[in-house]
Every structure is written in structure tokens, then in C-alpha cells.
Amino acid sequence: MAVKPVPRRFYRRDPRDVAPELLNKLLVRGHRVARIVEAEAYVGSIDPGSHAFKGMTNRNATMFGPAGHLYVYFTYGMHWCSNAVCGDEGVGLAVLLRAASPLSGQEEMRANRGPLAGRDRDLCSGPAKLCQAFGIDGAFDGADVVKGDRGVVIGDDGTPPPTSPGVSRRVGLSLGHGDEYEWRWFVAGDPNVSRVNPGKPVDRTKRTRPGRGQDGVSPG
């Protein structure tokens, strides 16, 4: 079956309904095509884990825009991650695209990811890997994936979402910041899923970066 863009009405709903149905849809950019196998819902003002929890800022403004656009953000000083904006305008809802199964264009993905990404399952098995493989960065923030703005489309080839997707808590949130909600869905058994089990939420009370440049001591 031919690939058709997922219509905008699909996104104009609660992201907790959109995320599981986004499984088995296609992320398409030029020759690169991958089947989405993992997604998380971020639920705006009721969700401490969401960038939109505290309202609109310069960074998250796209989340408050119309559904069916990409919200692309930069994190940890080096990674881009992308979401599909959901719900009604002005609310701040989104689904994070966490992992996908490469179908074509793997060589281009591998060129973007670097020599360390040997196997196909290393190309898109995480939100930042997926963006790197597809070359999605800040320039794609706001791109309309229904119209195919900037060459990126989320498409449907007729494959239905799984009848019984895997469900779990979300990945990478800190304790007390919405980590308890089971708003992650994935294609059970797919090797491209980032983690079978997200494990414990991150305890950020432990120092992970011992003081750098303290007491005026400069390195080198």
C-alpha cells in the first residue's frame, strides 16, 4: 500500500491516545524511512515531566502551536530530540518519538550516526539517535509533518498499530517529575526499542559531575 501522510486530526487528541497509535507509522525523510516502534506522551500542565508543565517559554513555544508539527529540542549539550505536537493549539501537548525500525536509507543514517553505529538496530534505537540518523536538528523545529514541510513526513502504509503494545513508565525522568505515569508505548519484541524496561527513575540528588573548576583551579 502507498504511504499517505497521517492526517492532522490524528494529532488533535490527547497524546496518551496518539502515542500508542503512532506505533507502526512511518518517519520519512527522502530515502530514509523508519517504522516508529516507541513513543511517549507528554501531557502539558498536568505533567511535571513535560517541558510545557510550567507554561510557554521561548524554547517550548512550538509545543503550544498547532498539532502535526515537530517540536525539536536540544538537550544534554549535544543531543536533539523530536516530538509530534498534539491536541488543541495553546495547550502544550506532544508525543516524543523515541525509537524506530529502519526500513530504507540505512546507509545515509549510518553516515550521520558514525562508524560506531554498526548494526541497523543502533541507528534509531533512542530519541537522540533517531534524530541524528535522520538529520533532524533545531532547523526542523516547527516543521509540519502532515504537509511534509522541510522534507519530513509521518506517514501511514496501512500497517495497524499493535493490538497489545508494550506499556511502561517513561525513560529518563527524575524522581517526582512524572516518572510514575505509564505513558510510554512500544512494539513489544522489536529489537529497535530503546529499552525493554526503563528501570528506576534517575536519582539526580547524587552528584554525577564532581566539581569542575572549583577553587579557581583550572585544568591544563
Add this chain to the structure above:
DNA sequence: ACCGGGATGTTCT
């Protein structure tokens, strides 16, 4: 398998 830690810089308080 699990866990610890480093890379890196933008965003928000």
C-alpha cells in the same frame, strides 16, 4: 546484566 561517570551547552531559576 547492572551501575558509574564523562561529554557537552542551552534553558531556566
Add this chain to the structure above:
DNA sequence: GAACATCCCGGTG
């Protein structure tokens, strides 16, 4: 100045 919707590597079982 702390936190951060991550990833990769190396150590230990």
C-alpha cells in the same frame, strides 16, 4: 548555578 525527555564507555558480576 543547577538541571537536563541522552548516549557511550568501561568496570564489575
